Amino acid sequence: MPAVSMTVNEKSVAGDVEARTLLVQFLRENLRLTGTHVGCDTSQCGACVVHVDGIAAKSCTLLALQCEGTKITTIEGLAEPNGPLHPMQEAFREHHGLQCGFCTPGMIMSALDIVRRHGHELDERTIREQLDGNLCRCTGYHNIVKAIGAGARAMVNSGAPRQAAE
Amino acid sequence: MNATGIGAAVRRKEDFRFVTGNGQYTDDVMRPGVTRAVFVRSPHARAKVRGIDISVARKMPGVAAVLTGAELTGDKIGNLICGWMIHSKDGSPMKMAPHPALAFGTVNYVGDAVAVVIADTLGQGHDAAEKVKVDYEVLPAVTDPAEAKSGPQIHEVAPKNTIYEWSLGDQKAVDAAFASAKHVTRLDIINNRLAPNAIEPRAALAEYDAGTDQLTLWNTTQNPHVSRLVIAAFVGMAPEHKLRVIAPDVGGGFGSKIFIYPEEVVCLWAARKVHRPVKWVAERSESFLTDAHGRDHVTHAELALDGNGKIVALRAKTIANLGAYMSTFSSSVPTYLYGTLLSGQYDIPHIYCEVDAVYTNTVPVDAYRGAGRPEATFVVERLVEVAARQMGIEPSEIRKRNFIKAFPHQTPVIMAYDAGDYHASLRQAMEFADVKGFNKRKRESARNGKLRGLGFSTYIEACGIAPSQAVGSLGCGVGLWESAEVRVNPTGSVEVLTGTHAHGQGHETTFAQVVSERLGIPFENVSIVHGDTDKVQFGMGTYGSRSGAVGMSAVVKALDKIEAKAKKVAAYMLEAAEGDIEFKDGKFTVAGTDKSAAWGDVALNAYIAHKFAGADLEPGLKETSFYDPTNFTFPAGCHICEVEVDAETGKTEIVNWTAVDDFGTVVNPMIVEGQVHGGIAQGVGQALLEGVVYNKDGQLVTGSFMDYTMPRAHDLPLFHVGLTETKSPSNPLGIKGCGEAGAIAAPAAVINAITDAIGTEELSMPATAQAVWSALKRAHGVRQAA
Numbered sequence: 001m002p003a004v005s006m007t008v009n010e011k012s013v014a015g016d017v018e019a020r021t022l023l024v025q026f027l028r029e030n031l032r033l034t035g036t037h038v039g040c041d042t043s044q045c046g047a048c049v050v051h052v053d054g055i056a057a058k059s060c061t062l063l064a065l066q067c068e069g070t071k072i073t074t075i076e077g078l079a080e081p082n083g084p085l086h087p088m089q090e091a092f093r094e095h096h097g098l099q100c101g102f103c104t105p106g107m108i109m110s111a112l113d114i115v116r117r118h119g120h121e122l123d124e125r126t127i128r129e130q131l132d133g134n135l136c137r138c139t140g141y142h143n144i145v146k147a148i149g150a151g152a153r154a155m156v157n158s159g160a161p162r163q164a165a166e
Numbered sequence: 167m168n169a170t171g172i173g174a175a176v177r178r179k180e181d182f183r184f185v186t187g188n189g190q191y192t193d194d195v196m197r198p199g200v201t202r203a204v205f206v207r208s209p210h211a212r213a214k215v216r217g218i219d220i221s222v223a224r225k226m227p228g229v230a231a232v233l234t235g236a237e238l239t240g241d242k243i244g245n246l247i248c249g250w251m252i253h254s255k256d257g258s259p260m261k262m263a264p265h266p267a268l269a270f271g272t273v274n275y276v277g278d279a280v281a282v283v284i285a286d287t288l289g290q291g292h293d294a295a296e297k298v299k300v301d302y303e304v305l306p307a308v309t310d311p312a313e314a315k316s317g318p319q320i321h322e323v324a325p326k327n328t329i330y331e332w333s334l335g336d337q338k339a340v341d342a343a344f345a346s347a348k349h350v351t352r353l354d355i356i357n358n359r360l361a362p363n364a365i366e367p368r369a370a371l372a373e374y375d376a377g378t379d380q381l382t383l384w385n386t387t388q389n390p391h392v393s394r395l396v397i398a399a400f401v402g403m404a405p406e407h408k409l410r411v412i413a414p415d416v417g418g419g420f421g422s423k424i425f426i427y428p429e430e431v432v433c434l435w436a437a438r439k440v441h442r443p444v445k446w447v448a449e450r451s452e453s454f455l456t457d458a459h460g461r462d463h464v465t466h467a468e469l470a471l472d473g474n475g476k477i478v479a480l481r482a483k484t485i486a487n488l489g490a491y492m493s494t495f496s497s498s499v500p501t502y503l504y505g506t507l508l509s510g511q512y513d514i515p516h517i518y519c520e521v522d523a524v525y526t527n528t529v530p531v532d533a534y535r536g537a538g539r540p541e542a543t544f545v546v547e548r549l550v551e552v553a554a555r556q557m558g559i560e561p562s563e564i565r566k567r568n569f570i571k572a573f574p575h576q577t578p579v580i581m582a583y584d585a586g587d588y589h590a591s592l593r594q595a596m597e598f599a600d601v602k603g604f605n606k607r608k609r610e611s612a613r614n615g616k617l618r619g620l621g622f623s624t625y626i627e628a629c630g631i632a633p634s635q636a637v638g639s640l641g642c643g644v645g646l647w648e649s650a651e652v653r654v655n656p657t658g659s660v661e662v663l664t665g666t667h668a669h670g671q672g673h674e675t676t677f678a679q680v681v682s683e684r685l686g687i688p689f690e691n692v693s694i695v696h697g698d699t700d701k702v703q704f705g706m707g708t709y710g711s712r713s714g715a716v717g718m719s720a721v722v723k724a725l726d727k728i729e730a731k732a733k734k735v736a737a738y739m740l741e742a743a744e745g746d747i748e749f750k751d752g753k754f755t756v757a758g759t760d761k762s763a764a765w766g767d768v769a770l771n772a773y774i775a776h777k778f779a780g781a782d783l784e785p786g787l788k789e790t791s792f793y794d795p796t797n798f799t800f801p802a803g804c805h806i807c808e809v810e811v812d813a814e815t816g817k818t819e820i821v822n823w824t825a826v827d828d829f830g831t832v833v834n835p836m837i838v839e840g841q842v843h844g845g846i847a848q849g850v851g852q853a854l855l856e857g858v859v860y861n862k863d864g865q866l867v868t869g870s871f872m873d874y875t876m877p878r879a880h881d882l883p884l885f886h887v888g889l890t891e892t893k894s895p896s897n898p899l900g901i902k903g904c905g906e907a908g909a910i911a912a913p914a915a916v917i918n919a920i921t922d923a924i925g926t927e928e929l930s931m932p933a934t935a936q937a938v939w940s941a942l943k944r945a946h947g948v949r950q951a952a
Binding site: 037038079103128 | 182183185189191194196365415416420451671672836837839848870871872876877878879880882908
């Protein structure tokens with residue numbers, strides 16, 4: 001089996017994978033980072049969104065081997081262990097932007113990418129359009145939209161990086 | 167109200183683990199030596215299985231076993247069941263066809279499993295599954311419920327594919343009322359079939375401990391104890407006390423995770439055969455093929471009114487598609503959860519409802535958010551709105567003329583509504599929605615080439631499921647009470663073990679709020695334990711908007727017992743008579759004195775027992791209650807949807823959504839609003855976007871998110887949500903429940919709005935751009951601006 005190595009949440013990792021192993025499977029099964037979720041098989045739902053070299057990507061649509069040498073950030077890499085939550089995570093909690101939590105890691109990672117591309121003052125229309133690739137069945141998106149707007153603004157004050165990993 | 171008590175918008179305890187990716191969902195559970203299950207599923211809607219050749223698959227790398235229906239039957243694993251008996255008009259019982267967990271002999275829908283591969287890895291499982299050769303003799307199939315009775319007979323027990331022919335109400339009285347009515351409105355309605363699509367797919371992880379002969383099942387279930395009971399007692403997998411079912415974090419359910427499915431049964435059976443844990447996780451396309459679908463009714467409905475728009479009678483004839491097999495609660499959804507709500511918010515003297523349930527070669531159909539009540543509300547609210555238009559009465563005015571005004575109110579369809587104020591929610595909704603300004607907005611839209619419309623939906627539902635005696639008398643095989651054990655620890659913290667289970671509703675927060683307020687202890691000192699049959703006493707689970715009305719009531723009753731016993735302990739500590747002890751804000755006081763004991767001290771004393779050992783009081787402070795509600799609860803409200811339709815494209819934009827709901831007592835308004843938002847989104851999805859499509863050969867055309875349109879953020883507006891309150895008199899906290907209301911109210915509001923905008927009633931759900939454009943064309947020929 002081919003070997004693959006990359007940096008995940010600022011740690012060097014390596015493993016043996018099949019050619020067909022998806023990045024999301026490598027993260028969940030080899031690295032036991034189960035915060036990234038699988039919700040569909042056609043790349044629509046966005047529960048699997050992570051950052052690859054600072055850019056949002058759907059880990060269900062990338063092969064692990066394609067990510068050789070890249071820097072990956074997952075939901076687990078956003079906050080320091082035992083440290084405060086990232087302002088976007090805090091905003092989701094404050095604004096009740098989640099119910100069952102299954103779409104939430106992908107939503108938060110996508111939200112950070114929206115900020116990277118559109119800045120910290122996000123209007124409702126932009127957020128809704130930019131969430132085309134993230135499905136939620138629980139919230140009706142109302143509080144997710146509020147959370148992302150608030151989280152984006154809070155990132156300015158907190159000095160948190162616009163990308164989770166520079 | 168204190169800052170973390172009933173009525174406070176407390177932020178959720180659950181969120182920390184979810185926003186940091188530390189939730190534990192079933193697929194996150196790892197077990198050493200775990201194998202993966204891959205099912206071999208029929209690609210045909212109906213076929214005889216003449217043989218299954220597993221010889222190649224069995225020998226492939228990593229394969230631990232390939233199992234078929236023949237072995238399942240040989241091992242005497244029983245069939246899945248439907249637990250609610252419905253009788254036909256002629257008194258005969260429903261025709262429940264055998265439903266084995268692995269099909270044996272015939273397959274009856276695309277997706278019906280015939281074999282399972284158990285392998286070391288998912289990849290190996292898929293590779294081997296592809297090599298399983300099944301010899302099918304394809305048979306003609308029927309998928310349209312309207313054609314089921316004349317189609318090929320699917321099951322031996324059910325001629326004309328008819329499961330039951332049920333009715334409710336007084337047909338003679340209804341016919342008489344129609345005969346003398348001044349106006350009759352008639353509608354043919356299709357309630358479109360939906361796929362629930364919780365974002366977490368269904369999953370099961372089964373393990374067998376040979377040393378103790380104990381089976382454990384991790385499962386995405388809304389009701390672990392019910393699953394355990396059915397799998398043990400009916401499927402016969404193991405004695406109940408040898409089966410543990412654990413529902414960890416569950417990523418959405420909406421009803422689809424209530425039922426006992428073939429997959430978890432097969433995983434348990436396989437784990438005991440291969441002596442290794444067996445894990446199955448649905449792929450999304452598998453979910454489309456196997457999760458119980460919702461709705462799928464074909465209805466002809468009629469409303470009879472007098473000259474003043476006062477309703478004198480309602481009748482409806484419905485064909486309900488239950489799919490290829492009867493799922494766990496399927497029989498109840500189009501009968502006692504549907505027909506009994508046909509009175510709506512209105513004082514209707516005579517109602518008659520007939521429902522024929524049929525088999526077709528499609529996925530089994532069962533409860534999906536609202537379960538019968540969205541179907542009933544759509545019938546009633548479309549009839550009323552269309553009647554208003556036909557008679558030239560304002561839609562709000564016709565409703566006011568017909569609202570029930572005095573309570574309790576006995577409807578002609580079993581339900582007795584206990585408390586409500588339908589005028590209040592209508593009035594408030596109309597104000598929030600600025601209905602007065604609508605005509606001006608309509609003219610403005612017309613100037614921009616758009617058609618603007620307004621639609622009302624004044625819904626009511628029956629939930630807080632359910633009083634056991636009532637549902638038992640209607641055929642339900644189980645009681646629908648709920649349990650709670652309140653465990654006070656020696657250090658004064660509290661654990662509440664509840665038989666409910668959350669899949670997004672925030673029970674760890676809301677249940678703690680109830681306890682925190684009652685005992686006067688910090689919110690942080692209360693833990694909620696649920697979802698594990700080893701830890702928690704028997705409970706019926708979460709669905710039917712019951713966890714507040716029924717689950718919290720059990721907690722309150724247990725807290726009553728806790729308070730009573732704690733007072734006894736305090737009496738010994740304070741050397742006073744039990745009757746003189748008062749309890750308030752976490753403190754026990756001897757009435758009329760300043761002698762007091764704090765909650766923490768009383769808790770500790772209950773366990774140290776120095777002060778009362780040997781007397782009539784047992785040590786400890788832990789009480790249980792099994793609470794059976796005395797009635798359903800009846801949340802109700804008014805939703806108003808305002809749309810703009812582009813006549814060129816048929817595209818509908820929702821420009822405003824107003825919801826004013828009466829849920830009785832509200833424990834956490836933030837969480838309740840979230841439930842309303844989510845319910846509305848699913849109702850809008852049904853009305854505008856979603857629909858399961860089978861072609862005439864029984865192939866599932868909408869088999870993935872590419873073809874089945876899920877609501878996205880840009881399909882929906884912000885929702886304006888308000889509350890009125892008339893407490894439910896039938897539970898101690900006065901809670902009515904809120905989980906399904908949005909999904910119940912929304913579809914009628916949307917379709918009422920669009921039909922208002924386009925000026926024709928000939929429109930079915932989903933009202934996609936194409937459907938609306940076609941309706942406009944049929945009605946008006948070439949488009950003209952209004």
